[in-house]
Amino acid sequence: MKLLPSPLVCREAVELVADYVEGALSPRATRRLEKHLAKCPHCSAYLSQISSTIAASGTVGPEDLEPEVLSGLVDLFRSYQADTGDSVRDPLDGGSASPS
Amino acid sequence: MPHCSPARAEGVTTLGRSSGASVVRVDDLELLAAIGAGDEAAFTELVRRYHPSLVKVARYYVGSDATANDVAQETWMAVVRGIDRFEGRSSFKTWLLRICVNRARSIGTREHRQVPIDPTEQGPSVPANRFDEGGAWTDPPTPFSDSIDEAVSNAELVAAVRGAISALGDPQQSVVTLRDVEGLSTQEVAELLGLSVANVRVILHRGRAKVRELVEHQMRGVDR
Numbered sequence: 554m555k556l557l558p559s560p561l562v563c564r565e566a567v568e569l570v571a572d573y574v575e576g577a578l579s580p581r582a583t584r585r586l587e588k589h590l591a592k593c594p595h596c597s598a599y600l601s602q603i604s605s606t607i608a609a610s611g612t613v614g615p616e617d618l619e620p621e622v623l624s625g626l627v628d629l630f631r632s633y634q635a636d637t638g639d640s641v642r643d644p645l646d647g648g649s650a651s652p653s
Numbered sequence: 654m655p656h657c658s659p660a661r662a663e664g665v666t667t668l669g670r671s672s673g674a675s676v677v678r679v680d681d682l683e684l685l686a687a688i689g690a691g692d693e694a695a696f697t698e699l700v701r702r703y704h705p706s707l708v709k710v711a712r713y714y715v716g717s718d719a720t721a722n723d724v725a726q727e728t729w730m731a732v733v734r735g736i737d738r739f740e741g742r743s744s745f746k747t748w749l750l751r752i753c754v755n756r757a758r759s760i761g762t763r764e765h766r767q768v769p770i771d772p773t774e775q776g777p778s779v780p781a782n783r784f785d786e787g788g789a790w791t792d793p794p795t796p797f798s799d800s801i802d803e804a805v806s807n808a809e810l811v812a813a814v815r816g817a818i819s820a821l822g823d824p825q826q827s828v829v830t831l832r833d834v835e836g837l838s839t840q841e842v843a844e845l846l847g848l849s850v851a852n853v854r855v856i857l858h859r860g861r862a863k864v865r866e867l868v869e870h871q872m873r874g875v876d877r
């Protein structure tokens with residue numbers, strides 16, 4: 554005897570979307586969700602929003618670095634270079650970075 | 654004017670080289686090698702790429718933004734001094750983040766800071782008042798973009814997402830930053846933060862739902 558799962562309502566469907574986009578949903582739950590998505594434009598829109606958000610996150614660029622923070626780090630870099638002497642000057646020469 | 658390089662996803666960006674007028678693409682490892690040779694532009698470029706994420710991940714372990722910034726700074730100096738050597742067993746990014754996490758964790762332990770392990774706020778992904786009693790949408794969402802390609806180039810959306818991630822609390826902010834901004838795998842995020850994969854998924858679920866909600870608010874122009 555097999556129990557048929559009741560169809561998902563939207564409130565339940567949106568809770569499955571997170572694991573769905575991670576590929577972490579069981580095959581059975583995946584089928585249930587996809588069945589719902591096929592006939593529900595609203596939950597499809599929700600999935601689209603989540604997917605767009607994740608994609609946009611990947612392009613949140615490195616430009617949100619405060620100039621003072623960057624210049625502070627560059628100052629540290631310069632003083633370290635000054636301390637270690639002037640033996641290495643040609644940046645294309647490998648220099649002290651390569652083990653010999 | 655912020656400039657987003659679409660190539661950043663592959664850890665590659667453009668950097669001018671002094672020799673000749675040509676601009677070449679430089680990946681993380683080339684920059685690392687150049688730093689060893691004292692190349693300041695290479696150092697600046699790597700800092701630009703990763704410093705914000707280092708600070709965010711450090712903040713997960715330590716008690717203040719100032720301490721988190723110090724930890725990230727120490728991480729760079731360790732890299733520059735060659736104290737921690739990259740041996741190619743992971744991506745450069747993961748290696749760098751691990752140095753930062755190790756430092757942050759030992760400071761956090763000294764501070765006796767409780768690491769935010771599990772989000773106790775177990776609310777629904779979408780506020781209950783958006784559904785009727787039967788669980789169907791009464792205030793349905795509309796897509797933020799026509800396609801993924803369009804989402805990536807939509808400056809308004811990217812700005813809204815950036816703001817939303819910054820507004821997250823921990824551990825959600827750290828998890829979303831590592832997974833979605835830096836593109837690490839769930840497994841790598843779990844290792845860096847000392848969480849189980851299942852826990853990372855739960856936190857990611859909450860974090861992404863929150864980001865979506867904040868972005869929707871912004872994109873609809875609901876201001877008060």
Ligand SMILES: [Zn+2]
Pocket residue numbers: 562563564566589593595596597
């Ligand atoms: Zn639905």
